[in-house]
Amino acid sequence: MKRPSRDAREAVLGSVRSALAGGQRGSTDSIPREYSGKRHVESLPDLFRERVAEYRAEVRTTDSSEAPEAVLGALEAAAARRVVVPEGFPARWSEPVAERHDAFGDSPRLSTAALENADAVLTTCTVGIATTGTMVLDHGPGQGRRALTLLPDTHVCLVAASRIVDDVPAALAELDPTGPMTFISGPSATSDIELERVEGVHGPRNLHVVVVGDV
Amino acid sequence: MRVALFATCLGDTLFPGAVRATLRVLERLGCTVEFPPGQTCCGQMHTNTGYHEQAVPAVRSFVAAFEGYDHVVAPSGSCVGSIRHQHGIVAEHSGDRKLSEAVGRVSPHVHELSEFLVDVLGVTDVGAYFPHRVTYHPTCHSLRMLRVGDKPRRLLSEVRGIRLLELPEAEQCCGFGGTFALKNPDVSVAMGADKTRHVRETGAEVLCASDSSCLMHLGGLLDRQREGIRTMHLAEILAGTEEDR
Amino acid sequence: MSGVDLGMPAFPDAARQAVRDAQLRHNLGRATNTIRNKRAAVVDELDDWEQLRASGAAIKAHTLSRLDTYLEQFESAVTAVGGTVHWARDAAEANRIVTDLVRETGETEAVKVKSMATQEIGLNEALASAGISAWETDLAELIVQLDEDRPSHILVPAIHRNRSEIREIFRREMAGSGTPAPTDLTADPVQLAEAARHHLRDKFLRANVAISGANFAVAETGSLVVVESEGNGRMCLTMPEHLISVVGIEKLVPSWRDLEVFLQLLPRSSTGERMNPYTSVWNGVTEGDGPSSFHVVLLDNGRSEALADEIGSQALRCIRCSACLNVCPVYERAGGHAYGSVYPGPIGAVLTPQLYGVESEDTASLPYASTLCGACYDVCPVAIEIPELLVHLRNRTVRERKGWFDRLSSTAMRGLGWVFGDSKRLGRAQRIASLGGRLFGRRGIGRLPWPLSRWTDARDAPAPAPESFRQWWERNRTGNGDER
Ligand code: SF4
Numbered sequence: 001m002k003r004p005s006r007d008a009r010e011a012v013l014g015s016v017r018s019a020l021a022g023g024q025r026g027s028t029d030s031i032p033r034e035y036s037g038k039r040h041v042e043s044l045p046d047l048f049r050e051r052v053a054e055y056r057a058e059v060r061t062t063d064s065s066e067a068p069e070a071v072l073g074a075l076e077a078a079a080a081r082r083v084v085v086p087e088g089f090p091a092r093w094s095e096p097v098a099e100r101h102d103a104f105g106d107s108p109r110l111s112t113a114a115l116e117n118a119d120a121v122l123t124t125c126t127v128g129i130a131t132t133g134t135m136v137l138d139h140g141p142g143q144g145r146r147a148l149t150l151l152p153d154t155h156v157c158l159v160a161a162s163r164i165v166d167d168v169p170a171a172l173a174e175l176d177p178t179g180p181m182t183f184i185s186g187p188s189a190t191s192d193i194e195l196e197r198v199e200g201v202h203g204p205r206n207l208h209v210v211v212v213g214d215v
Numbered sequence: 216m217r218v219a220l221f222a223t224c225l226g227d228t229l230f231p232g233a234v235r236a237t238l239r240v241l242e243r244l245g246c247t248v249e250f251p252p253g254q255t256c257c258g259q260m261h262t263n264t265g266y267h268e269q270a271v272p273a274v275r276s277f278v279a280a281f282e283g284y285d286h287v288v289a290p291s292g293s294c295v296g297s298i299r300h301q302h303g304i305v306a307e308h309s310g311d312r313k314l315s316e317a318v319g320r321v322s323p324h325v326h327e328l329s330e331f332l333v334d335v336l337g338v339t340d341v342g343a344y345f346p347h348r349v350t351y352h353p354t355c356h357s358l359r360m361l362r363v364g365d366k367p368r369r370l371l372s373e374v375r376g377i378r379l380l381e382l383p384e385a386e387q388c389c390g391f392g393g394t395f396a397l398k399n400p401d402v403s404v405a406m407g408a409d410k411t412r413h414v415r416e417t418g419a420e421v422l423c424a425s426d427s428s429c430l431m432h433l434g435g436l437l438d439r440q441r442e443g444i445r446t447m448h449l450a451e452i453l454a455g456t457e458e459d460r
Numbered sequence: 461m462s463g464v465d466l467g468m469p470a471f472p473d474a475a476r477q478a479v480r481d482a483q484l485r486h487n488l489g490r491a492t493n494t495i496r497n498k499r500a501a502v503v504d505e506l507d508d509w510e511q512l513r514a515s516g517a518a519i520k521a522h523t524l525s526r527l528d529t530y531l532e533q534f535e536s537a538v539t540a541v542g543g544t545v546h547w548a549r550d551a552a553e554a555n556r557i558v559t560d561l562v563r564e565t566g567e568t569e570a571v572k573v574k575s576m577a578t579q580e581i582g583l584n585e586a587l588a589s590a591g592i593s594a595w596e597t598d599l600a601e602l603i604v605q606l607d608e609d610r611p612s613h614i615l616v617p618a619i620h621r622n623r624s625e626i627r628e629i630f631r632r633e634m635a636g637s638g639t640p641a642p643t644d645l646t647a648d649p650v651q652l653a654e655a656a657r658h659h660l661r662d663k664f665l666r667a668n669v670a671i672s673g674a675n676f677a678v679a680e681t682g683s684l685v686v687v688e689s690e691g692n693g694r695m696c697l698t699m700p701e702h703l704i705s706v707v708g709i710e711k712l713v714p715s716w717r718d719l720e721v722f723l724q725l726l727p728r729s730s731t732g733e734r735m736n737p738y739t740s741v742w743n744g745v746t747e748g749d750g751p752s753s754f755h756v757v758l759l760d761n762g763r764s765e766a767l768a769d770e771i772g773s774q775a776l777r778c779i780r781c782s783a784c785l786n787v788c789p790v791y792e793r794a795g796g797h798a799y800g801s802v803y804p805g806p807i808g809a810v811l812t813p814q815l816y817g818v819e820s821e822d823t824a825s826l827p828y829a830s831t832l833c834g835a836c837y838d839v840c841p842v843a844i845e846i847p848e849l850l851v852h853l854r855n856r857t858v859r860e861r862k863g864w865f866d867r868l869s870s871t872a873m874r875g876l877g878w879v880f881g882d883s884k885r886l887g888r889a890q891r892i893a894s895l896g897g898r899l900f901g902r903r904g905i906g907r908l909p910w911p912l913s914r915w916t917d918a919r920d921a922p923a924p925a926p927e928s929f930r931q932w933w934e935r936n937r938t939g940n941g942d943e944r
Binding site: 400403 | 471472475476479480485789790793794825827828829830831832833834835837838851853854855856857858870873874876877878879880881882883886890893904906911912914915917918919920921922924925927928929930932933937
């Protein structure tokens with residue numbers, strides 16, 4: 001493979017340096033951070049549910065004993081038969097799924113065709129953001145590689161209430177920025193036609209969120 | 216209170232009625248008003264068109280004429296905006312440190328009429344009477360450069376007999392923009408046409424604003440369309456009293 | 461600097477056509493109104509918006525003031541996680557690098573995530589001339605590409621098209637480059653989106669090479685961030701084997717934590733949402749997840765030159781949210797094409813002349829394509845003082861341009877400046893004018909000679925007052941004259 005050109009590198013950096021050399025840029029070292037690091041939220045799960053639902057995602061709330069029922073309900077609503085359950089997804093919640101659906105994992109690695117053929121995928125979530133109604137996936141155990149939550153048309157995401165934070169700053173502080181991540185806020189959507197929002201383009205068109213209260 | 220009146224070149228030459236009305240309101244409220252004869256223009260047209268160097272004489276004559284007054288009042292948000300925000304830039308451009316310092320001393324004392332009445336004199340009821348249907352266009356530089364907010368509207372709402380009508384999309388620019396009106400006449404007129412359409416929708420007889428320049432543009436369009444809606448400067452409405460009738 | 465020929469008439473002429481296009485005016489008016497209101501609503505929800513905005517501006521200003529350091533830091537971070545960093549001085553160099561990289565894979569097609577940087581350098585055209593098809597996958601970009609049109613908005617490149625026009629484009633053009641549109645396609649946006657999904661699906665699944673830009677590049681970690689809505693970004697960043705990202709050097713932020721500011725500012729400013737549907741973050745190559753080869757092309761193309769201008773360099777803070785376009789009354793009426801640049805609207809008017817210089821009539825006309833109303837500054841999430849920049853660039857235009865017309869205007873402005881420099885001269889000019897005023901009475905003037913005909917073509921002009929205020933004051937308030 002061709003090596004990047006050193007000349008261009010030196011030229012760009014040199015030209016940046018000479019641009020900066022002349023100026024009195026003032027003091028740009030102290031960055032004011034007077035925005036709220038924390039937002040006052042009465043109930044994080046309530047706000048989270050409300051905000052997720054506003055994106056036209058289906059939201060269910062349960063405790064851990066009822067969670068499998070809620071998952072089944074979501075899969076049923078989406079008429080999903082073939083369900084991807086990534087390695088590391090908690091067995092106590094996926095077992096009933098395996099009984100009633102054609103459930104399979106990603107090991108051995110699913111082909112693109114097989115993934116495209118799946119109706120739904122079931123994952124956990126690393127952090128939920130209440131103010132913005134966002135789920136962050138870091139694609140670790142229970143979530144799988146990025147393609148798993150991309151090709152099936154339905155994504156059922158379990159969110160532990162204890163993993164919900166108030167807003168973006170708290171979420172980023174929880175995340176480890178060394179691997180891939182996906183922030184999901186509602187089903188895929190576009191506003192490209194007359195700036196009117198339409199749900200469902202390339203990502204999963206159905207997003208079901210199950211908030212589990214007691215974990 | 217020693218107050219100097221800055222007529223602005225446009226007010227002085229084309230709209231002296233608005234300047235006389237400003238004088239009348241200020242004197243009625245007890246101000247001793249002077250008209251420093253050395254005044255000319257704020258230089259805005261030059262600065263905003265990119266002719267910073269050619270704006271220097273105007274800035275010089277401005278500080279020479281107005282240095283030392285407690286307050287300088289002008290019936291134009293856009294000229295005051297230019298004085299407070301651009302005179303420093305022009306002076307710095309000229310490289311003349313003395314001029315920069317003079318600008319630093321003078322420009323904080325310069326107020327647009329509604330700012331002066333509400334913030335300095337602390338009045339909103341200026342004793343005016345105007346029994347007509349009026350809609351108010353808050354011009355861009357008053358709104359976004361000087362941040363006068365609702366001061367003009369507060370003044371108008373205290374005018375006796377007035378019927379103040381809400382202008383739809385009031386905060387959108389009217390399309391004047393100084394030399395923009397000549398350099399981009401088509402967009403300028405398109406914007407003005409939308410503004411006058413909104414004015415017509417209110418059913419007002421009078422379109423009021425605090426800048427003669429924007430009123431010149433909108434008035435020119437209304438006249439050309441033979442709308443039968445007249446334009447008046449804020450000062451002209453505030454100047455009228457019941458005794459005048 | 462690459463002297464790109466924008467191939468467009470200067471702004472005033474292009475805008476003259478645009479304001480007469482009723483369909484365009486209607487489409488733009490409707491779309492910008494919708495998005496303006498949405499933005500205002502979600503921005504109002506945050507009581508710390510101004511503080512976020514101040515931080516956003518400060519982080520960007522700080523990054524730019526140490527850009528060389530952060531670029532090197534970013535380069536080593538990306539290299540450490542298996543990526544390769546390339547540097548491109550200009551558009552031609554960037555295009556050559558990307559073309560070579562695609563060629564090495566042996567592929568002849570690539571899928572693309574919407575990216576302003578690749579549009580700026582004309583990458584699609586460069587790839588096409590090397591026999592490589594680049595498929596745009598963002599819905600609006602797809603519309604523009606199918607129609608062989610040009611984008612007219614940063615965020616919604618097909619904002620100038622309404623739903624029926626889009627339906628026509630899909631029905632006419634889709635078959636030519638893959639899955640055709642369904643024969644019973646209606647203008648319902650849901651159906652149109654569905655048609656795009658089908659059209660692009662096999663391209664995504666087949667593609668081996670993806671080309672993207674990035675909204676942010678984190679120097680500390682080497683992470684890249686793409687903020688999107690449709691999932692086409694996720695498709696491109698995840699499915700192909702090879703990923704090439706073209707990133708302007710101003711896209712850097714120092715640390716991961718800085719994103720906590722921008723991920724609040726950007727979605728609310730651009731699509732008027734609390735958060736956009738999908739944000740992807742990736743670091744180099746991840747074993748078993750996504751592309752196995754990753755290249756970043758760091759693009760200068762005039763940016764370092766803009767950086768040298770202390771005032772103008774503010775424009776490099778831009779996060780391309782497009783809020784300034786959506787509130788701009790000039791953009792709303794002239795449309796994006798009139799700016800003759802991939803960067804239209806207020807930000808385009810300050811960025812394009814800095815990237816390409818003001819030698820051409822086209823770029824020199826852009827700083828004048830504004831009334832300086834200031835609406836853009838108020839909404840800009842990184843507080844770029846666009847009106848100040850416009851005035852600054854007008855001054856640069858005046859200083860650098862020396863054509864006959866420029867000299868003529870200059871002489872006129874000098875003359876006026878001379879009059880305004882002295883009250884006696886102004887008084888004399890007013891006395892002459894007021895003679896004219898007495899002639900006209902208080903009637904408006906319907907017709908004036910060029911260049912003032914540009915005023916009176918559509919507007920009456922006021923006649924000079926028969927007596928200036930100065931004359932009135934002299935008569936009534938000086939000496940012993942009585943006030944009348
Ligand atoms: S200039 Fe500001 S408002 Fe305009 S696109 Fe850039 S960041 Fe957004």
